[in-house]
Amino acid sequence: VSPRGLKWFVRGRSMSAAATTVSPRYSEKTKVLPRSEEACVVVVGKDAVASVAGVTGVVEGSRVLAESANQVREHPISILCASEDADEGVVEALRDATSYEVAPGPEAAAEIRRIEALARRPGLGQAIRKSEVRLDFGDDTFFLSLTYEDLSLATPETLREFAKEVDMLEIRADLLECVQASALAGGGDAAAAARDVCGSVVRQVGALRAAMRAAGCGDMPLLFTARSKNQCGALADSPEAVYALAAVGLRAGVEWLDVEANWPALDKHGFVEWASSRYPGTRLLGSQHVVDADHDVGPKTAVRLLHACALGGRADAVKLVVAARDERDSIAVRSAASEADLDDAPCVAICLGDAGRLSRVLNRVMTPVTHRLLGGAAAPGQLDAKTLMALRRQLFVSRKVFGVASPALAKAHAAAFDRVGLPHVVQEVVDPNDEAFGGAALEPTRDWADLVVSDKAAAVGAVDTIVLADDQSRRSPKTRRGDNALAPALERALGARRLPPTAIVFGADSRAYAPVYALSNLVPTVLVDPGLYRDDDDHRPRLGIPRSRDDDPPEGPFLAVVAGDLDASGADLVARADLVVDARLDPRAPPLPATATATAGLLDATAVLLELADEQQRLWTSRRPPRVVMAEAILLDAATIQCDAH
Ligand SMILES: O=C1C[C@@](O)(C(=O)O)C[C@@H](O)[C@@H]1O
Incomplete structure (x- = not known):
């Protein structure tokens, strides 16, 4: 800290605060x-x-x-x-x-x-952004509309309960007391009013995030909504009020922003263009309400409204809410959702009012819900996620059986299915020809003659997951696809970290293929156990042929990935490694040799299993899995093993 109180810290996070102070x-x-x-x-x-x-x-x-x-x-x-x-x-x-x-x-x-x-999240138009959004808006996902007048009323205990049922929290900013007391609600100078409430809203969002972290759900995305009176909300009916408050949400760094699409093109497009260039990491949910039940919204109108919600291609997802006169409107709005060509943007299409509840059962992605611990619902006809899942289970979500041999993985998968309200069961062994077969997690294998092998699994050289895949036509039976989940799981887990230039993969059988494949995408040199690949092996990683660890022991820092049994020289090398990944996928395996320099396992067995379970859930359910409950199940399993050992 300079004597004048000026603080300039140099770049580089590895230095301590004191060391980063610049003269x-x-x-x-x-x-x-x-x-x-x-x-x-x-x-x-x-x-x-x-x-x-x-x-x-x-x-x-x-x-x-x-x-x-x-x-x-x-x-x-x-x-x-x-x-x-x-x-x-x-x-x-x-x-x-x-x-x-x-x-x-x-x-x-x-x-x-x-x-x-x-x-730094991928910007608009990037393919990876689209696939992330599709995961966020996967089947049976929900967002909870918080109707608090002050967000600091959300306690960690309440949030922990919310996180058991939903995937995203909606801040109904128009319902906040400070907003309601301002010209944003009553009419007047919206820009000045937004400046007045900005500090208070940012503090409340901060308090909410703090409580979410304390509740263990700090990663859950927030959707910020500034809803006007004619759209079922409390703000003055003016684009200035709506977009000025929405801009406050962007300042608070929310993951999703609701953008009302009903305003004149000039206001709307001006705001959307500004928001997506200045805040490329925040995703936009284009939305529209038709509140008047006398207003007849036929399928054609519904499709047109959905297209307006797409915000000229800048919306990451769309949402249409229409007042229902009777239950037939629920069907109409759902048909419009499947007819509208929205360029892959996920689509929420539901009805308001008791007569529209059916639409909320049928709408599978990001259905807005309420919760028994909230004072009241944000809109007429909102139900809670538990009720909606119970109805879906009765009506169309059927029970599937998954085969998972590893006890730790089996517990993680069972916990994940349970948390998202799916009736699936997990068994040690399952017959792939069984009517109820849903998928399987296998020991990595090349024994895949009965399966359609995915490009990924073929490139890795091992199948570790069976997925029931939809064919082009919904009428033809589903295919059993052999896939590889460990390679992308490791790539994701390790890709975000700074790795040494060399990795050694220990293990001479099919369990080592996925780590070798993943690492050959991440570091310049991969050394493998002699005998892992035959010379004529088609499945050697495409990115160069890994070298044998016997030929060329590493000189500089290196990463050790243990995917099989270790001999004495292997154990010796692991003990010298700078970073270690335990990819044996077995918390019951004997402990790895203590390493001299490693941060005692960059990824230990439980961390690798969590990544694998996460990837397998993505493949089976096409949605972002509930990581916290899976992590708890895996850690509990590991703790039980340790207790048994003692
Ligand atoms: O857009 C919506 C949907 C909603 O109106 C509903 O009908 O559940 C609830 C609102 O909080 C949310 O912003």
Whole structure:
């Protein structure tokens, strides 16, 4: 910290807070802002300064105003952290220069890291963004509309209950007391009113995130909704009010933003264009309500409204809500949803009112729901997720049987099915020809003659998962596809980390194929156990032929991936490794040799099993799986083994 109170921290997260403090001479001369992929954190006021201790890339507010407001404005991830008692004029000017805002306090640093990651998410139009969205909006997913007048009323205990039933939380910002008391609801200068409520809304969102982390559901996405009166909400009926409050949600760094699509094109497209260029990490849910039951919405109109919700191709998902006169409207709105060609954007299409409840049973993706622990529903006809799943189980979601030999994996899968309300059962052995066969998790094998082998499994050289795959026509029987889940699971888990340039994979049988494949996509040199691949083996990883570990012991730092039994020399090498992955997929296996330098297992057996279970659930259910319950099941299994051993 410079004597003048100026704080410029150098880049690089590995250095401690003290070591990153730069001398005033350096900072004054260079005036360099943090790199674009790192957040530039602007602080003002004592509380704010205290809460970012140890965070890199911090600049002091008054300094920014005096010298670098424009630079900060152009920085893609600028985050304001302002104390509550800071000068209002200064805060307002800094709000104008920055994109995001976090509340000071113990959670500020975690929020800054979260926003950095959010801002780096794939932008609009990228294929990976579409597939992530499809996972988020997979079958039997729900969002819960929070109707609190103040978000700090959500306690960790309540949130823990919510997380057992839903996949996303909706902040109905129009229902917040501070918003209702402002000109955003009553009419008047919307921009000024949004500036007035901004600090309070950001603090409430911060309090909600803190409570979510305390409840173990800190990863659950938030959907921010600013709903106007004619759309079943509480804001003044004006695009200015709606989009000004929506912009406050963007500042809070929400994962999803509801964008009302019913406003004039100029307002709507102007807002959407600004939002998607300034906040590329936040996904947009284009939405529209037809509240008047006398307004006849035939299938053609419903399709047209759905297309309007697509926001000219910028919406990641769409949502249409139509008042129902009778139960037939539920069917009509569902038919419109399947007819509308929305370029793969997931579609929520439901009805309002008791007569429209059927539509909520039939709408499989991201159905808005209420919860018994909330004061009231956000819309007439909303049900809770448990009730909807019970009805679906009675009507059309049938029980499937999954074969999972590994006890730890079996427990994880059973817990996941249970959490999402699917009636599936998990057994040690299952007959693939059984009517109720749903899929299987296997020991990695090349014995795949009866299966249609996926490109991935063929490239890896091992099948570890059987998936029932839909053919082109829904009438033909489903095919049994042999897939590989461990390779993508490891790629995802390891891909985000800094790895040494060399990896050695231990194991001379089919259990080693997936780690070798995954690593050959991640590090320059992969060494394998001699004898893993024959010379004429078609399934050697495509990215170069791995070398035998006997020929070429590594000189620099290396990663050891244990996928089989270790001989003495193997154990010796593992003990010297810098990082270790236990990919034996068996928490009952003997412990690995203690390593001298490793952070005692970069990924231990339970972490690898969790990644595998996660990937298999994605393949079986085409939705984002409930990771927390799977992790709990795997850890509980490991703890039981340890207790038994003692
Ligand atoms: O758009 C919707 C759907 C909804 O109106 C419902 O009908 O469940 C509830 C609202 O909170 C949400 O923003």
